Amino acid sequence: MSDPSDEALALATRRGLPPEMLYLREEYPRDRWTALPEVAAFWLQMHAGFRGHQAHMDGLVSQWRAGGDIRDLHRQLIPALQSFLQHLDGHHRIESGQYFPMMRKIEPRIGAGIDLLDRDHDVIHGTLDTLFQSGLAFHQAMSSNAPDAADRAARLADTLDAGAPQLLRHLEDEEDIVIPLIHLRRDQIR
Ligand SMILES: [Fe+2]
Ligand SMILES: [Fe+2]
Numbered sequence: 001m002s003d004p005s006d007e008a009l010a011l012a013t014r015r016g017l018p019p020e021m022l023y024l025r026e027e028y029p030r031d032r033w034t035a036l037p038e039v040a041a042f043w044l045q046m047h048a049g050f051r052g053h054q055a056h057m058d059g060l061v062s063q064w065r066a067g068g069d070i071r072d073l074h075r076q077l078i079p080a081l082q083s084f085l086q087h088l089d090g091h092h093r094i095e096s097g098q099y100f101p102m103m104r105k106i107e108p109r110i111g112a113g114i115d116l117l118d119r120d121h122d123v124i125h126g127t128l129d130t131l132f133q134s135g136l137a138f139h140q141a142m143s144s145n146a147p148d149a150a151d152r153a154a155r156l157a158d159t160l161d162a163g164a165p166q167l168l169r170h171l172e173d174e175e176d177i178v179i180p181l182i183h184l185r186r187d188q189i190r
Contacts, residue, residue: 009116009170010144011119011120011121011123011166011170012166014137014169014173016172016173017113017116017117017119017173017176017177020112021110021112021113021116021176021177023109024107024110024177024180024181024184025176025177025179025180026183027120027180028179028180028183028184029108030176033179033183034180036179036183037065037182037183037189039182040179040182040183041190043072043175043178043179043182044175044179046091047171047174050084050087050088050091050167050171051168051171052152053080053083053084053087054084054160054164054168055123056080057080057081057084057160058160058161060073060076060080061077061157061160061161061187064153064157065110065157067159070149070150070153071142073153074138074139074142076152077135077138078135078138078139081156082130082133083136085128085131085135087132088124088128088167089125089128092121092124092125094137095117095121095174096118096121099119100114100117102189103178103181103189106181106188106189107181107185110177110181113177114177116173117173117174117177117189120166120170120174121170123166123190124163124167124170127162127163127166127167128163129158130159130163131153131156131159131160131163134152134155134159136158137152137155137156138152138153138155138156138186142155142161147162148159
């Protein structure tokens, strides 16, 4: 049975977390996120890395769309994409596999919020698969001088465009739950 609130909380459409999932951030708001516990600081650092990585790939795509050489796009974007896919997948595995189960136990009240973040990971995982396939198709087309290389590049670029807002939404919402939780329950989370 589908809950009518599911749609409002879907990664593709929501504009942030609902109030009942923001009580931790209310207790420990963003403007006080200084001198964070090491785990929280590292978490934010990882997220900053993903935002930077996404922006870097967006920049490469923009240069190509503005008339740049497709060979430059290929040479720079493929390794950037490989590294992005690998790191993001690894990050999500650690979150969903280790930290989220621990956080559920420590803070049962945020269970629905953790469910939402896990669902986000599933959605993003689908995007990462599509990115992988699009990247591979572009790479193969370039390697074999295929006439449709530009089409493949365009498809990859469109997939990157489509995935970016979802990733950025997820990173921000996850921080709103995880960073205050780590701070407020710092005796239990290391
Ligand atoms: Fe995540
Ligand atoms: Fe994360």
